[in-house]
Amino acid sequence: AQSVAQPEDQVNVAEGNPLTVKCTYSVSGNPYLFWYVQYPNRGLQFLLKYITGDNLVKGSYGFEAEFNKSQTSFHLKKPSALVSDSALYFCAVRDSRSARQLTFGSGTQLTVLP
């Protein structure tokens, strides 16, 4: 079985400050981890992924995420938040041993305050 937890429904941060959106996962095998962003009335847009290799993954729009195997975490980060980063963020996981579909977290609403 595979599962994802996003412990924060809402994250508020001031523009220019660093942001972190938390994600933890559970899989039987090796994890394939993904972050997606959803703007209002839009589909999900792919931000970045971890498959193997370097634990720090860089993605679109200046976002990055760090894979931590011992803590089973894959937190999304950005050094300096923009108001335009305000959106709904989803973490997703797929177990390398099992089905191809993604299991998504419940989502975290990020609000960047001007």
Add this chain to the structure above:
Amino acid sequence: GAGVSQSPSNKVTEKGKDVELRCDPISGHTALYWYRQSLGQGLEFLIYFQGNSAPDKSGLPSDRFSAERTGGSVSTLTIQRTQQEDSAVYLCASSRALVGDEQYFGPGTRLTVT
């Protein structure tokens, strides 16, 4: 290039009617997925197609739901005898068949059952 397209963007139907939702994946993507996004329930997997293999239907919530994929491209999700609890945004995604490939999502179809 063209992304995943879905139609209609919005559908309002009366309880008990059948509906068909269409997905046109990215050209060359052999994998196609349907998910459902409901308020308060996040994203849930419905069905997965890969090439000519039998689809993974493990996420379909009832036998009122079915899907097909013709010619390895366009897919149709059919909901028979719609119920109010079917109201949600139905998202389609596609990907290449390579291990760890990210999924690209369409804009979704918002289904409202009155």
